[in-house]
Amino acid sequence: MEALFYVVPLLMIGAAVFTLTRVLGRAREVRGAWGSGLTAEARCLRTYTSTSGGGETTVSTTLHHVYEFTTRDGRSVRFEESNGPATVVEGDIVTVYYTPQRPERATAHAPARGKLAAESGCLLAFLGVFITGCVIFMVVVHLSFSAADAFFP
Template sequence: MEAFFYLVPTVMAVGLLLGMSRVLVRSRRIARAWNSGLTAEARCLRSYTTASGGGDTMISTTLHQIFEFTTRDGRVVRFEEVDGPGTILEGDIVTVRYAADRPEQATVKAPARGRLFAESGCLLSFLGVLLAFCVFFMFAVHLMFDEAGDLLP
């Protein structure tokens, strides 16, 4: 029984750590593209949405856009941006920012370093609070049981 109270928070903590790493990787990818200073004109080849949820859960939609551009060295690159600007339609010409070593990680999002920092910071803080709660819960459970695994009175 005691193992259950350790297993569930541990699985949750691992998921939270993975989520935190995804936030950091995404922020670094976007910041790297903005900081490189390289831009190109790209065409939106396709724009579509996907829906998830339903039944007893809220339905959420995600905007996907596929862009194609040519780098300065003549390489044609196609990439997909998730949750990009909703004002871009198929056929539109937009400016993309990309890093020379990773043009497939380009972004259409205009540089907004403060907003990126605030979004990432708030999300990391929220996930950090949940992670701290998991650790606190496991510590509290540890104090509730004796060495034999019996619940203390």
């Protein structure tokens, strides 16, 4: 029974760290694409939405775009990006930013370094507080079980 009070918070910490590394990794990719100086004209091939939640939770809708462009060396690249502008529809031409090493990690988001830093910083702060809360919970539980063992051997 005691293990449950350690395993569940550790799983939650693991999920938070995984989320943090994914989001910060994507932010680093986007920042690199903006800083590379390489751009191309891309065509929006498809737009679609995905939903999550429902029942007793709030429904969330995410807009996805599928783009295709040709790199400077003539390679055709197709990529998908979420949370793009709702004004871009199938057939539209947009400017994409990419790195020569990984053009499939391109972005059609216009450069906004301050916004990206603010989003990443807020997420980092939130998940840091969440992880700290999990660790404090585990310490308090450990101390509670230690004190109970001392009084009831």
